[in-house]
Amino acid sequence: MEIANGVHHFDCGPFNWYLIEEEGxxxxxxxxxxxxxxxxxKGLELLGKSSKDIEAIILTHAHADHIGFAEKVRKETGAPVYVHSGDAKMACKPLQLPWFGLLSNAWRTYTAKMLGxxxxxxxxxxxxxxxVQTVSDGQLLDVPGxxxxxxxxxxxxxxxxxxxxDRKILISGDTIVTRNLLTGELGQPQLTNPILNHNYKQAMRSLDLLREIGEVTMLSGHGTPxxxxxNEAVNIALENSKRTN
Known part of the structure; x- marks a missing residue:
């Protein structure tokens, strides 16, 4: 389960989520x-932990495949749920997904399976x-990790x-992933397909914010580490985007 230094991953098919551990x-x-x-x-049990050890919940964004059981854990533990202010309202609404992009591609075997x-x-x-509690760019959260x-x-x-x-780990959410969500293909760093993005051009521009991070283990919302x-990951993703378009 430990996929990187003190970060645990749970196998739920194409949907990734993580536990960051620090001093228990x-x-x-x-x-x-x-x-x-x-x-x-079950994962908590395998780690010898329980819900009482959860001190915070962070959502990389407010799509349904990332919100999931967050409210249940929040009620159980009293742990705050952190989300960026730009997604705070969306996080408090049901059924938030790029439905047009998904349903218009439901003819694809992988997309249909993912919807199932x-x-x-x-x-x-x-x-x-x-x-929810909102966070902002550059903020250092005083939570485990x-x-x-x-x-x-x-x-x-x-x-x-x-x-x-300190661990040289980037949890990238859906900013940059390593799985094509329309075909299921695993591989190199890439943007999610244009039809699954709210603003694809902005998504491309946002990649530049990651260039100076340096050497890391990148853990995405969809795909493998x-x-x-x-900087290389961004270049690969932008090159892949040219082929997508």
């Missing part, structure tokens, strides 16, 4: 779909958040990435 305390980053709650509970996983795991019964907030709008207005500077210099 935990920060939950994203929360899949409601049906993934049982995976979360979403339905089986409760996308239509997802409890929206009732209380001490992540630095990097505001990278485009996929959504409030999309963020989390930089764990990528290790290397973020």
């Amino acid at each position: 305390r935990l920060t939950l980053v994203d929360a899949g779909f409601p049906g993934h709650y049982s995976v979360y509970k 996983v979403a339905i089986v795991n409760g996308v239509f019964t997802l409890p929206h958040l009732t209380k 001490k992540p630095k907030i990097l505001h990278t709008p485009g996929h959504t207005d409030g999309e963020i990435a989390l930089l764990l500077e 990528w290790i290397g210099d973020m």
